[in-house]
Amino acid sequence: MDRSLCLQSFRLSRFNPRLTVWRPSSPSPRLLHLAPPFLLDDYVPRYHLISSVDAARKRSDAYAHLRNCNLCPRLCGVNRFEKTGVCLIGADVKVNVIAPHFGEEPCIQGHNGSGSVFFSGCNLRCVFCQNHDIAHERKGFDLTPEQLAEWYLKLQEVGKVHNINLITPEHVVPQVALSILHARELGLKLPIIYNTSSFDSPESLGLLNGLIDIYLPDFKVWKNATSRRLLKADNYAKAAMESIKVMHSQVGDLCFTADGLAKKGILVRHLVMPGKDDEGREIVRWLAKNVSKDLFMHVMEQYHPDAHVGKPKRTTKTHLQVEEPGGNPAPGEVKEKIRYDDINRPVSQAEMSSVKYAAQQAGLWRFNEVAEHGGFNI
Structure with a gap:
């Protein structure tokens, strides 16, 4: 790109920080991420x-x-x-x-x-x-x-x-x-x-x-x-x-x-x-x-x-059965429901x-x- 086109691109980029510039030697346009709109001296x-x-x-x-x-x-x-x-x-x-x-x-x-x-x-x-x-x-x-x-x-x-x-x-x-x-x-x-x-x-x-x-x-x-x-x-x-x-x-x-x-x-x-x-x-x-x-x-x-997520519920007596490997319930074993289970991951x-x-x-x-x-x- 010649000097005049570079200067023109720089001036325009002050108003458009993502200016698309076509380079004659390039098969496609590219983005110039020039700093002036967000750069402080x-x-x-x-x-x-x-x-x-x-x-x-x-x-x-x-x-x-x-x-x-x-x-x-x-x-x-x-x-x-x-x-x-x-x-x-x-x-x-x-x-x-x-x-x-x-x-x-x-x-x-x-x-x-x-x-x-x-x-x-x-x-x-x-x-x-x-x-x-x-x-x-x-x-x-x-x-x-x-x-x-x-x-x-x-x-x-x-x-x-x-x-x-x-x-x-x-x-x-x-x-x-x-x-x-x-x-x-x-x-x-x-x-x-x-x-x-x-x-x-x-x-x-x-x-x-x-x-x-x-x-x-x-x-x-x-x-x-x-x-x-x-x-x-x-x-x-x-x-x-x-x-x-x-x-x-x-x-x-x-x-x-x-x-x-x-x-x-x-x-x-x-x-x-x-x-x-x-x-x-x-x-x-x-x-x-x-x-x-x-x-x-x-x-x-x-x-x-964190905080309250995943902690046992304090206000409910509802329990879920614990399952053994294979999906079979474990007799007599229970697990409390936890708080905010939907975001506990x-x-x-x-x-x-x-x-x-x-x-x-x-x-x-x-x-x-x-x-x-x-x-x-x-």
Whole structure:
């Protein structure tokens, strides 16, 4: 391809990142995965760009939210300085682990790890929760927002992490906002990640606007019957749809610096559940149609039975006969029915493939996987 055609392709690719270019010497067209639409020369965290007036307003709003909690669709309305709601957390935060973490997407963890803060408590009660001892049992230690900010600095200065990753923070948004504003005064310079189950309220996301660089929402299930049974929450999908649209409007599609690390934007996860791949297909279609076809997507296969899944039922006396090899009943031997038996198995490859195929058919193309073009997914 001559130089003029190369330059023309580059200019056009700024508007169409998957530009198809015909090479005269090639028997078929090929895709140029050029980076400019999603490549940043440099990045300044958003919390450094807000004015002192806006910062003071956010501090005031944070305390107001704590006095009449509306941080999630449950709308408990409790005064968090006096008592707790469904999330079980008051005016301070309870943290289980603060450390560099290497279990995230490559563009998040990088080489030095993501500076992860695992908050205790949760506004959901997922029966399959893989962090149920943290989310449901409130294990951890208490911190004020100011003390939390000091931990961010330790992660930056000692851990040399690439970002601050706030994991399950939906119920502590005011404390998170106060900690970020304090940390910027202490010298924090890292991007902030809001790692959420998407059961957020517009009010909490409004408070976070200008403070969060990367939103990392997990869109779990589609049907309300499923959310009631497995998440113990009504209208989860509606709340997730509204939340993800707001997140995208604040930070846009995921962008990277030249080292391949994500700095700004939204990365949506979907954990494929056994027998729920039909819901996964609906979710990815909705995301492509209503959010962005340039959305960075992680179709996850990490599901495994945990928490309450597979445990013996506590409220039934019904038993099943145990069969010997060959299908013959074993006299006198019984086995209790187990809870959530339908999701008490790993996800199959066919279920994973069906969700991924639906995403591709809907127009999504930026996935968390090894890039086919031999470089970063940027």
